[in-house]
Amino acid sequence: MRFTKMEGLGNDYVYVNGFEETVADPEALARAISDRHFGAGSDGLVLILPSDRADFRMRMFNADGSEAEMCGNAARCVGRYVFERGLTRRRELTLETGAGIKLLLLSGAGERVDAVRVDMGLPELRPAEIPVRLEGDRAIDVPIALEGEKWSMTCVSMGNPHAVIFVPDAEHADVEGIGPRLERHPLFPQRANIEFATVLDSRHIRMRVWERGSGETMACGTGACATAVAAVLGGRCGRDLTISLNGGDLRVIWDEKTGHVLQEGPANFVYDGTWLRG
Secondary structure, rough: OOOEEEEEEEEEEEEOOOOOOOOOHHHHHHHHHHHOOOOOOOOOEEEEEEEOOOOOEEEEEOOOOOOOOOOOHHHHHHHHHHHHHOOOOOOEEEEEEEEEEEEEEEEEOOOOOOEEEEEEEEEEEOOOOOOOOOOOOOOEEEEEHHHHOOOOOOOOOOOOOEEEEEEEOOOHHOHHHHHHHHOOOOOOOOOOOEEEEEEEEOOOOEEEEEEEEOOEEEEOHHHHHHHHHHHHHOOOOOEEEEEEEEEEEEEEEEOOOOOOEEEEEEOOOEEEEEEEOO
């Protein structure tokens, strides 16, 4: 099976062209190929597939084999892949995901894509739809406790559930200690991605993320969008933000007129390979 490894701000996935390859058991393949010692090494597996609702379809699987609804970094990589590998000549594309159809805008010249902007749609703020087991219309700066420790979180879905925690110093936050415990907190029936964010100024946030099913990753596009929304809802920042992640910077805009969240950043090829294991 042929595959391509790509990364967006260090958030790396193995991409398989479903127009040419067939994957019978994507959950098992995701676990095997994501292993950083015995596999290709990645945060998960992405299948690029035909769609009867959009130009292309993306299915994505975390490193533990669980299927995820959406990933902003992966969506950008799919946009660059389908253009530069000759599956389309269009620079405005629709992509079917587990979180609905997303619009991709590809910038660049000639045969190259330099950056991709993804319209992530409207953020979901209703607790029942995120989902998080809380009452009320929104969950903004609400307390969460576990094993005697307490934090304040804002819950947002960008097609997948996020809990954003603002901390004094994200750089030194105990992401690996707190992240997995909060991911599986009883408040989250489908688990959650946990963001640790520090506001640097009204246009700039430093963020680290514990991704559901993958652990701490270099970047998370949906997490950056959720963090931007949480910052605006809490009165911490404006609507046009730079989110600095471990792998680099992502621009996130929460458009006041449409209510849609836009994220823009790079998408890069790493290498092509052939998977020989059964």
